[in-house]
Amino acid sequence: MRSIDTGIIKRIMNIIMDIIKSVMKRRMAFSGRRAQVHLTETIAILFIFFILVGLGISFYGKYKSISFVEQQEEQLQARAIRTTLRAIFLPELLCSRGSAEPEENCMDVVKAREFSPQLQDQFDDYYFEMFSYANITLQQVYPSLEKIPLYVHVPETYEQRETTFFVMALRDETKGERGVPSYGFGYLRVEVFS
């Protein structure tokens, strides 16, 4: 009788141990998988994070490049205005009135015709400093059509071009009568390149 009791108790203990072992085994297996999942999650999060950072950098880069292009255009326009101002008020070409202030919005045609032929050798240094890459032309509209190139320094290749026009009176004292100069109508065309 006693041996039977011991045997049953032993069997029950074994069963309980088996159950506990199986539970422990399952738990251990599950927690191992959990760690793997956790690690995968972490990696995935980091991956997404770097993708977002990369996207952010690319957006910023795109924005900066577009704003740089806009800045370049603005600077080209500012240069166009600066160049036009310089050309309009060039002492080499203005209509002088003795020691008085020169005539506004006026260019001496005789001087203009001589400007390019006489100072061509300085277009690469002195006047390049003044005008950089530009094409400055005086176009007479009335009394006759006449195109007078003043400064021509066009680059072989360029990305942008900005053109400005400015109407001027063109004084020609050799065409006047009785000491009164003759005035033509024309405009200054200033093209700047970058």
Added chain:
Amino acid sequence: MTPPSALSKTAPKNPSLKISSSKTISTKGQMEIMGLVIIVILITLGLLFAALFAFNKETQKKVFTRKGLASSTMSAMLKSTVSPEEGCVETYIGRGNLPQLGEDILEDCALYFDEYKVGETTIPKGYSQFHCQGVHSCEFFKNKADELLQQSLGAWGKHYELRSDFIDEFPPPKELLVVRDASGIGCSGERDASGVYPIKVKFAGLVESQLYVCD
């Protein structure tokens, strides 16, 4: 009595573990899907912005100040000397110098405006001291101004309107001429003016001219 090994095979699995693990799995899946959705939305927004930046590169073409242009155009036009080929001096004896468009022709137009405009009728070949191209000074000035402005402002795509009024002792001022661009619209809205250019008319009054330029 069933053997322990048999017991282990047939032992029921822990129902609570099964339930809890299935609940966790299903929640995780939902969370992951939500995360993916958010990422897709973010990427879409980002691409949208990129596209916006890429296409929104409107360049604003700035031309030299309109006001300066209007002023210089007006000044140059009024100063222009009429070419001998226009045949101006022939009808006016005693005059040596070639006439200027502003000081001489426009003044002549004002002085003899009544010969040009009788009521509502315009007489292009009415009498004036200068008879350039065989027409009245007002007609000549109008044609010449139109030609010069077309070849400059008009050629650059600008709209313009030139007005000249004669102010004498009898108000209101008389409208001598109006010259508009080829479209005929002129400048009614936003515009820049050259400023008033006055020309004194001998013993008669003042001619005030102004040029409006708009885009």
Added chain:
Amino acid sequence: MADKKGQVEVTINWVYVLIAGGIILLFFIGVIVKQKTASEEGLAIDVVRVIENIFVGAGVSEKTKNFIDTSGISEFTLYFDCLEGVGEYGLQGKSANVQNIIDPLFSSSTIHSPKLITWSVPYLLPFKVTDFLYVTAPNIKYYLYGQDDLIEELEREGQEFGNIIVLDGQNSYMGIDPQGNDQIRVVDISGTLVKDGFAVPEKLLSLADEKVTALVLQGESALFFQKEAGRWHLLNSIPVPIVSLGGARDAAKLGAVFSTSPEQYQCNMGKAFHRLKNIAIIQLARVERLAEYYDLLNPEGFCTNLISHADKNAKDTLDMMIKLLDACALVPEDCDYQDYQKLIPLSQEVEKTNEVLKVNCIALY
């Protein structure tokens, strides 16, 4: 075992977070610092560009005064330099600067002020050569002494500037007080107040040496002085000639007033002479066209004679001007600044011829 595992895991987690977080933080801090430096440089470049546009505009509109608000960059100091014909200005300590070989600009070597004053005056010799731009500031005070048209003119023009004071005697000179101004410049026409080795007014001793300068105009020559150890020190042993035709608004003389160093003055005048050469070449070409025109009209006429045949005719005089300027341009080492004085009688000849031509012929200018 499990407890220990948990402890290790938590510790490792914290270490991991700290390291990773620290790296990310450092990365972003680095980006911010770099961006800050880049944007400061960018700002300096923008500022200098805007100033350049303002100076170009001010330079072409002659006889105008402009007041420029620079309070936004008041913590910076503007510097102006000119060496071997190349003018330079920009913000001190920044790489942004503008170099210019064309436009003469006369000013102090440095200006530190929330406001700039620019004044443009044409240089005539005898025809217009270029516009001189003078740059000053309200915190640079000019004390003038002497009886001269220049003093009267500066006093009149200076009313708008608010930084020009006329001294009435020795006592007021000795009592000059900086009163918080950045720089003091004394302009002595009489030559009695400022001499080499003479003591500087006591209250000016507190200012740095380069902030206290003086100019003595002896006839048509200029002497530049700077404070050194409490006394005036002559910067140029050889007087610098003022190459001009005199009269009102003498641009060359005014340039000496606003320029604090003889080197800067001569360098900027050199730019003007280079420009004069080009303008003289165009003037000569124009005169030749006029000569052809008169040759057709009346070869033996009065106008033709004055332009090309008479003694000291316009063509020959302009040719001599060009040759003189050419010689100095080709071999600058052989050319002394004093040689430019020879331009004065030549310019006077051109002026005389022009006055005669104006009456019945086409003027030269």
